[in-house]
Amino acid sequence: MGDFGTPGPVIQVRGIRKSYGATVAVSDVSFDVNEGEIFGLIGPNGAGKTTTMECVEGVRRPDGGTISILGLDPFRDVYALQNRIGVQLQQAQLQKRIKVWEALDLWASLYTNAVDGDRLLEQLGLENKRDAWFMTLSGGQKQRLFIALALINDPEVVFLDELTTGLDPQARRAIWELVRGIRERGKTVFMTTHLMEEAERLCDRVAILEHGKIIDIGTPEQLVRRHCPTRTVLLATESAGAEERLRAMPGAATVTRHDARYTLEGQGEDFVTEVIQCLSENRIRVTDFRTVLPNLEDVFLKLTGHSIRD
Ligand SMILES: Nc1ncnc2c1ncn2[C@@H]1O[C@H](COP(=O)(O)OP(=O)(O)O)[C@@H](O)[C@H]1O
Ligand SMILES: [Mg+2]
Incomplete structure (x- = not known):
């Protein structure tokens, strides 16, 4: 919370840059994510969304600029942040024959503040898949499991990278409902998507990223009014x-x-x-x-x- 109880920025990104060799993935990116909102980084493939998100998560170190998350530095304070943020695996493959409950148990063992895994499975509609092997889950069920794993430590900030890619429209809608549910529980969601409809329906505010630069930031309605x-x-x-x-x-x-x-x-x-x-x-x-x-x-x-x- 900021002064006087008004929700303040949970994430502050100022002028970050990141290159891979000669490829400039992110150049001079700045934005705030406010407490309790769903914030979307949107743009085409290769725009620099994942790189930006990984810098905020503390997985990658930017070449320049500053990032603050929950008042901490994602790189220096990585251990202090571990129990307070939740990261969804991208394109992640768990072992084929790990069972759903085993994956949750394994993830829970990484944190000191893990919540009840069975309760999470219920909330995400996976309770009847508790004993199923990972490889037998549908695309939508796998994504729901990844969300469950990202929520196992009851995080204040949740990172979701392209979480409905490859899903059919019905599974996609179900995931959107789950993400809204995360917001309703008072958490902040930082997500990326290249699907404009997803951004429009889900995000409170979006930043449009192209070629590693932010072109504009606002609510979807503001951006439409401003530009179209x-x-x-x-x-x-x-x-x-x-x-x-x-x-x-x-x-x-x-x-x-x-x-x-x-x-x-x-x-x-x-x-x-x-x-x-x-x-x-x-x-x-x-x-x-x-x-x-x-x-x-x-x-x-x-x-x-x-x-x-x-
Ligand atoms: N590990 C890496 N090594 C080299 N180049 C990378 C690496 N990761 C991403 N890139 C390049 O950086 C740019 C931005 O990629 P990325 O952040 O993954 O964008 P997005 O998530 O928006 O698709 C792309 O040109 C991509 O090819
Ligand atoms: Mg990406």
């Missing part, structure tokens, strides 16, 4: 005179028509209301009405000039 203020309305009407009225709307930057279908574009939060008012005042009867709101994917495209999927 255009709102689009699609509607269909046979009403005579509709075109003239719609084109006369002061807020409509562009109006295009194909037969009875119209596409209207305008700026800002009030544009959709303005269209509805115009329709209502002029008694224009519509048979279809849809709004298209930009999302983080559009923000990424706007900021970098290319799609994150490229």
